[in-house]
Amino acid sequence: MKGQRPAIIGVGRTKFGEHYERGPEKLVEEAGLQALGLAGVERKDLDACYFSDYFLQITNKIGIEEGFLSELLELHVPMEKVRSFSSALLNACHAVQSGKYGVVLVGGMEKMTDRWDKIRDDLMLLEDPWSYYAGCTPEANHELLLSGYVKKYGISGEQLEKFNVALAQIAVKNHYHAIENEYAQYQRDITVDKVLKERSKACKSLGLYDFAPISDGASALILASPEIAKNYSDNPIQVLGSSSATDYVTFPSREDRTGFVASTMAMKSALKMTDIEVGDIQIAELYDQSTLLEMISLEDLGFSKRGKAWLDIYNSCKEYQGFYEIDGKKLFVNMNGGLKADGNPLGATGGAQIFEVVKQLRGEAGKRQVKVDGDMPKFGVISELEGFGTKAYVHILGEGLT
Amino acid sequence: MSSEPIERRVSYIGDRLRGSQCTLCGKEYFRGKDYCGKCGRKSFGKMKDIDFFYEKGKLEVCTFVGEPTNKFTKLGPYAYGIVSFHNGKVRVPGRLTDFLLKNGELDISCFEDKEVVPRFRRRYAVARSDVVPTISLAFTFADDYYPHQEYEILKPKKEYETPGIVGYGVYVSKFRIKEGMMERSVPFIDEDAVTAAVEAGKTALIHSGVDHSLIGKVYVGSESNPYAVKPIASKVAQVLKLGMEEKTDGIQSVDAIDTEFACKAATSMFKDAASLVYYPRAHIPFTMTVGTDNSQAAPRDELGGELDLFVGYGGSAFIFGMQDVIAELEGWYSCTSDTPDFWRRDREPYPRHGGRFTGEPAYFKHVMKACRSLMEQLKLQVSDVNYFISHQPNIGFPVRVAQELGFKEDQYMPGLQVAKFGNTYSGSSPIGLAAVLDRAKPNERIIIVSYGSGAGSDAYSLLTTSQIKEKRQRQKFTIKHQIENEHLEYVDYTTYRRLKHGL
Numbered sequence: 001m002k003g004q005r006p007a008i009i010g011v012g013r014t015k016f017g018e019h020y021e022r023g024p025e026k027l028v029e030e031a032g033l034q035a036l037g038l039a040g041v042e043r044k045d046l047d048a049c050y051f052s053d054y055f056l057q058i059t060n061k062i063g064i065e066e067g068f069l070s071e072l073l074e075l076h077v078p079m080e081k082v083r084s085f086s087s088a089l090l091n092a093c094h095a096v097q098s099g100k101y102g103v104v105l106v107g108g109m110e111k112m113t114d115r116w117d118k119i120r121d122d123l124m125l126l127e128d129p130w131s132y133y134a135g136c137t138p139e140a141n142h143e144l145l146l147s148g149y150v151k152k153y154g155i156s157g158e159q160l161e162k163f164n165v166a167l168a169q170i171a172v173k174n175h176y177h178a179i180e181n182e183y184a185q186y187q188r189d190i191t192v193d194k195v196l197k198e199r200s201k202a203c204k205s206l207g208l209y210d211f212a213p214i215s216d217g218a219s220a221l222i223l224a225s226p227e228i229a230k231n232y233s234d235n236p237i238q239v240l241g242s243s244s245a246t247d248y249v250t251f252p253s254r255e256d257r258t259g260f261v262a263s264t265m266a267m268k269s270a271l272k273m274t275d276i277e278v279g280d281i282q283i284a285e286l287y288d289q290s291t292l293l294e295m296i297s298l299e300d301l302g303f304s305k306r307g308k309a310w311l312d313i314y315n316s317c318k319e320y321q322g323f324y325e326i327d328g329k330k331l332f333v334n335m336n337g338g339l340k341a342d343g344n345p346l347g348a349t350g351g352a353q354i355f356e357v358v359k360q361l362r363g364e365a366g367k368r369q370v371k372v373d374g375d376m377p378k379f380g381v382i383s384e385l386e387g388f389g390t391k392a393y394v395h396i397l398g399e400g401l402t
Numbered sequence: 403m404s405s406e407p408i409e410r411r412v413s414y415i416g417d418r419l420r421g422s423q424c425t426l427c428g429k430e431y432f433r434g435k436d437y438c439g440k441c442g443r444k445s446f447g448k449m450k451d452i453d454f455f456y457e458k459g460k461l462e463v464c465t466f467v468g469e470p471t472n473k474f475t476k477l478g479p480y481a482y483g484i485v486s487f488h489n490g491k492v493r494v495p496g497r498l499t500d501f502l503l504k505n506g507e508l509d510i511s512c513f514e515d516k517e518v519v520p521r522f523r524r525r526y527a528v529a530r531s532d533v534v535p536t537i538s539l540a541f542t543f544a545d546d547y548y549p550h551q552e553y554e555i556l557k558p559k560k561e562y563e564t565p566g567i568v569g570y571g572v573y574v575s576k577f578r579i580k581e582g583m584m585e586r587s588v589p590f591i592d593e594d595a596v597t598a599a600v601e602a603g604k605t606a607l608i609h610s611g612v613d614h615s616l617i618g619k620v621y622v623g624s625e626s627n628p629y630a631v632k633p634i635a636s637k638v639a640q641v642l643k644l645g646m647e648e649k650t651d652g653i654q655s656v657d658a659i660d661t662e663f664a665c666k667a668a669t670s671m672f673k674d675a676a677s678l679v680y681y682p683r684a685h686i687p688f689t690m691t692v693g694t695d696n697s698q699a700a701p702r703d704e705l706g707g708e709l710d711l712f713v714g715y716g717g718s719a720f721i722f723g724m725q726d727v728i729a730e731l732e733g734w735y736s737c738t739s740d741t742p743d744f745w746r747r748d749r750e751p752y753p754r755h756g757g758r759f760t761g762e763p764a765y766f767k768h769v770m771k772a773c774r775s776l777m778e779q780l781k782l783q784v785s786d787v788n789y790f791i792s793h794q795p796n797i798g799f800p801v802r803v804a805q806e807l808g809f810k811e812d813q814y815m816p817g818l819q820v821a822k823f824g825n826t827y828s829g830s831s832p833i834g835l836a837a838v839l840d841r842a843k844p845n846e847r848i849i850i851v852s853y854g855s856g857a858g859s860d861a862y863s864l865l866t867t868s869q870i871k872e873k874r875q876r877q878k879f880t881i882k883h884q885i886e887n888e889h890l891e892y893v894d895y896t897t898y899r900r901l902k903h904g905l
Binding site for chain 2: 117118120121124128129130131132133134135136137138140143144147148151202203204205250251252253257
């Protein structure tokens with residue numbers, strides 16, 4: 001991506017949570033206007049829109065989202081609909097890089113609580129049908145991955161207790177970070193005890209507090225080519241690397257069931273586009289659909305050694321200082337509270353992850369602002385999954401690599 | 403509303419666990435595939451159809467599902483995991499079935515790495531008017547009630563002049579309710595008359611060693627088919643791959659038909675099944691007759707609720723042919739009268755019966771008439787008969803009828819199974835016959851008299867052959883195994899009603 005690096009010149013988002021009084025258009029409008037405003041871009045400046053949502057067809061009977069967006073913006077530019085926000089951004093990046101478009105709106109939204117009683121069945125659309133037929137639930141594969149992981153690395157006895165605590169600490173840490181995030185679904189503390197209690201209540205390795213909630217919300221950003229970005233912004237955040245990879249939808253059929261090969265591949269190819277290494281990344285917004293997935297992501301993206309992420313987490317969280325310490329390096333993970341506490345409105349989730357990294361890199365994160373040994377962070381990574389590791393997207397953001 | 407074409411494709415693959423294998427590299431897949439991902443284009447046309455229906459799998463990892471998705475809620479809590487076949491060559495998702503939580507407690511840590519057997523079950527709950535979805539991605543442990551049995555096709559050794567039974571199988575669920583002197587079988591919530599029919603047929607194929615593709619006709623008798631219109635027999639034929647299969651269109655070259663005549667729906671077809679294999683121009687070497695019921699009864703406090711004390715659940719299957727016969731069909735006699743002693747009107751969920759009227763002018767009259775006429779016809783004395791079996795709606799009726807016909811305890815007790823399984827309706831007297839065949843010596847004579855309300859009886863005389871003993875070793879899932887089993891689970895009345903009502 002060297003040379004033609006698209007830049008993010010504005011970001012916006014709504015609060016995540018249950019917005020039963022507001023329809024999809026209101027949420028999109030709020031996030032979109034915020035991004036446009038921050039970028040100083042007018043609607044008429046937009047060359048194209050990329051929009052992401054998973055279930056708007058089912059939850060709100062909107063089958064051609066582009067038309068819905070066209071009506072909302074009163075614009076007739078090219079628009080494309082994809083599933084995840086990261087996918088929308090990746091597609092927008094490709095278009096901007098090719099020189100086709102100069103300014104692009106990337107937006108995502110989800111209105112999951114509009115189908116509260118059926119949404120868990122809807123979520124099974126993200127798994128393969130045979131798993132569904134056999135009785136799989138949105139949570140079951142997380143448990144199976146955990147079980148396979150524990151077996152593969154022979155974690156038992158005292159180690160297993162530590163492992164379980166480490167996963168609980170992820171939820172506690174993410175809730176702790178969300179307290180200062182005004183957009184977060186849950187701005188409150190939880191304790192390790194509470195996480196563990198919910199697990200034993202459910203007779204499972206992962207309980208209520210291990211999983212991201214059901215949420216409504218929208219997010220947006222404005223992407224521009226580097227030349228145009230200069231006209232709008234003094235501190236555009238560049239997309240240094242951006243990639244994706246794909247795996248079998250059927251989890252039982254995959255070669256490795258203790259991690260996501262798609263994440264590893266996407267990270268590798270995204271890094272290749274940059275001049276940096278994993279160790280240079282200071283902020284990571286990881287896809288913690290469950291606490292387990294935050295842990296697994298640390299390994300898949302190459303931050304932690306295979307089979308050791310839980311130990312890195314455990315050691316970092318004994319006396320948590322706001323970051324994970326891995327091999328002597330500081331990694332700030334899920335500063336917005338992660339999917340767990342910030343919320344997980346599928347199509348908008350990636351936008352919130354990017355929102356956080358952009359704010360952090362620009363030094364606009366307020367009380368959440370990360371400083372690495374006194375300096376502003378330079379590089380951040382976002383990893384987002386579609387389905388249970390079926391698709392993985394990685395974006396590496398940074399300020400001014402020239 | 404389910405979409406029928408999807409349902410057809412899913413159950414075609416899922417009921418039998420069909421897959422494919424690359425003949426070049428050996429790689430296996432669940433579901434059909436036209437080429438191998440490893441070998442690429444050169445593997446086109448080199449893929450072999452396989453299935454995992456008779457295989458034993460291994461539960462690699464599993465989890466407890468306490469909050470299923472909507473369609474699975476009725477199943478209650480269950481365990482779900484990944485099952486591998488052929489040492490990990492193929493992995494499939496699977497639900498553990500026959501699974502009741504005891505005192506709300508559960509330890510699934512011991513489940514992993516255990517061997518499991520695929521079971522043909524209902525998939526999940528749907529609206530009452532919808533197609534019933536089924537699947538075999540349901541599993542039970544191989545060391546539990548239902549053992550894993552290989553299906554080995556045998557080369558026939560001997561031709562007989564008289565057609566007869568060449569193999570049989572009985573399937574009764576692992577759940578029971580015990581009240582007074584009676585133990586009765588209770589289906590698990592995902593079982594019904596269709597699943598029992600398939601299980602019984604599968605067990606019969608295993609016992610007979612008959613090539614499934616040589617079965618030319620299958621009869622299924624039942625009075626609890628979940629459908630008013632749609633045969634059980636088509637499911638049995640498809641899942642067990644009876645008759646030759648036309649690969650291109652997924653159609654079996656077999657005739658399949660459901661029959662209904664209360665509890666004699668299956669036994670009535672024994673003579674038809676035997677006659678068909680005897681008719682030279684039919685070119686049908688084998689036929690299968692299945693009797694299956696999730697015997698219906700109204701709840702105890704409702705009209706017709708008296709039946710609720712007696713009903714069971716199970717199926718039986720008998721394969722008829724003229725090769726390697728274990729019991730020759732010596733003769734038969736059937737009789738019928740229009741006697742309304744027990745009935746179920748269309749759209750009514752439960753049957754009604756005529757109270758005391760069901761005994762004297764109904765059951766006893768027909769059973770005695772059929773038995774006496776058959777014995778007269780074959781010029782048999784009571785002492786010529788080694789075993790006598792009659793329809794078993796309760797304990798009293800079959801004992802009384804046997805005694806009135808002059809049979810002694812050692813003749814009628816071996817076939818009296820109602821106290822262990824309850825009245826399995828169409829499966830009732832056939833299960834008694836299976837219990838006798840499980841123990842009979844060569845050259846013994848068996849008389850079985852069925853009774854179906856409405857009303858009629860079929861009496862048959864069977865003569866065992868020398869091959870009955872050698873074939874016996876092929877069956878682990880015997881009547882005795884299903885009665886004296888340490889894994890049986892006893893349920894209370896409320897659970898029994900819930901399970902029996904099903905999905």
